[in-house]
Structures are given as structure tokens and as C-alpha cells.
């Protein structure tokens with residue numbers, strides 16, 4: 001149990017050392033949905049203060065928080081949108097154009 005807790009804490013701290021300018025994470029946005037660059041899943045796990053950048057690799061999409069706390073304009077191929085997550089919590093988001101595109105950022 002103690003080992004598992006330590007491993008979790010180390011895992012959570014990794015994004016904090018990803019960049020001298022503050023922790024970052026990247027998500028690919030394409031026709032099949034949102035794909036976290038690190039895990040290949042629709043879930044992005046970050047520490048508070050992390051800036052997540054979504055970049056579109058195919059189609060036209062938006063990055064829109066379900067609770068309305070952030071929303072991009074329509075983004076085409078090669079365009080990006082970034083948001084910094086300061087508070088702990090689960091933040092679901094979706095594409096406003098394609099109802100099936102939904103994912104979440106876990107801030108822990």
C-alpha cells in the first residue's frame with residue numbers, strides 16, 4: 001500500500017518536470033477523437049498548473065469544456081488550443097461539432 005502510494009505520487013509529479021516553463025501535456029485531435037500523447041487514451045492525467053495543448057491532425061474540431069469553463073474556436077489541421085488547469089478535479093470536454101468526441105482531463 002505504501003509502495004503504491006509512493007508510485008502514485010511520483011507519477012503525479014512527473015508532469016511538473018516536463019518543462020522549465022511549467023508542466024505541459026499534449027493531446028492529438030482527429031476524426032476518431034481526443035488522444036493523449038502520453039497514454040494514447042482519451043484521459044489526460046496532470047498535476048495542478050499543467051498547460052494542456054490540443055493539436056488537430058485531421059478534420060475540423062473544437063475543444064469545449066462540458067461545464068463551459070473554456071472553449072476553442074473551430075480548429076483546422078495544424079491548429080492548436082491550450083488551457084492551464086489550476087484546480088484539482090475531473091474536467092470533461094468535447095468537440096462541439098462531433099457529439100461522439102468526448103474526453104477528460106484529470107487534475108490530481
Ligand SMILES: [Cu+2]
Nearest residue numbers: 061095097098
Ligand atoms: Cu470534432
